[in-house]
Amino acid sequence: MSNIFYSESDQHILLRNPNVEKVTDRYISYHxxxxxxxxxxxxxxxxxxQIFIDNGFNLQLIGDDKPFVCIKRxxxxxKQRGEQGLREAGRSSKGIRLTGRESSIEDKLKKAxxxxxxxxxxxxxxxxxREKERGR
Structure with a gap:
């Protein structure tokens, strides 16, 4: 997650851009x-x-590295899921990042x-x- 925090005025500026769907104090959701x-x-x-600048983004506001990070992701x-993957990818209702790939059974097992x-x-x-507290 980015270490940039967007103030209310920053959020209003970003929301005026038609390429932005949603903004919170911590992240930007792009269309x-x-x-x-x-x-x-x-x-x-x-x-x-240049892509971000041409689409109306102020890099001083969103962060200089934001274009590289977003486009890489x-x-x-x-590459994995095509245009449909970009239409579906985002954040779940629990704030968990959805990357367009599902965890394998092995990954789930390792996490568990x-x-x-x-x-x-x-x-x-x-x-x-507790043992130490009882001994006192």
């Missing part, structure tokens, strides 16, 4: 048509900064195992704390 157009312009040889989704290991360690620590 899918802009994402598709930006990727196609990039693939035809245009630089990310959009290119990956476009890591979570179990963490919770077991947490339980052991709590047991030691």
């Amino acid at each position: 899918p048509d802009f994402k598709i157009r930006a990727v196609k312009e990039y693939l035809s040889g245009k630089k990310p900064r 959009w290119r990956i989704i476009f 195992e890591a979570k179990i290991k963490f919770l077991e360690a947490e339980n052991e620590l709590l047991k030691k704390i």
Whole structure:
């Protein structure tokens, strides 16, 4: 996630751009048509900064690296799932980033195992704390 925070006035400025769907204090959600157009312009040889500038974005407001980061992410989704992937990609209702790819069963298993290991360690620590408190 970006370390840039958008003030209310910044958010109003950004929302005036037709390429922006939504803005919060932490992120900008871009219109899918802009994402598709930006990727196609990039693939035809245009630089990310120039694409954003030509589409009405102030790089001082959004951050100099934002064009590179966004277009890189959009290119990956476009390569994997085409235009439809860019139309669907975004954030879930829980704020989790949707990248246009689903986790494999192996990835889910690794995450679950890591979570179990963490919770077991947490339980052991709590047991030691309780034992120490009882000993006092």
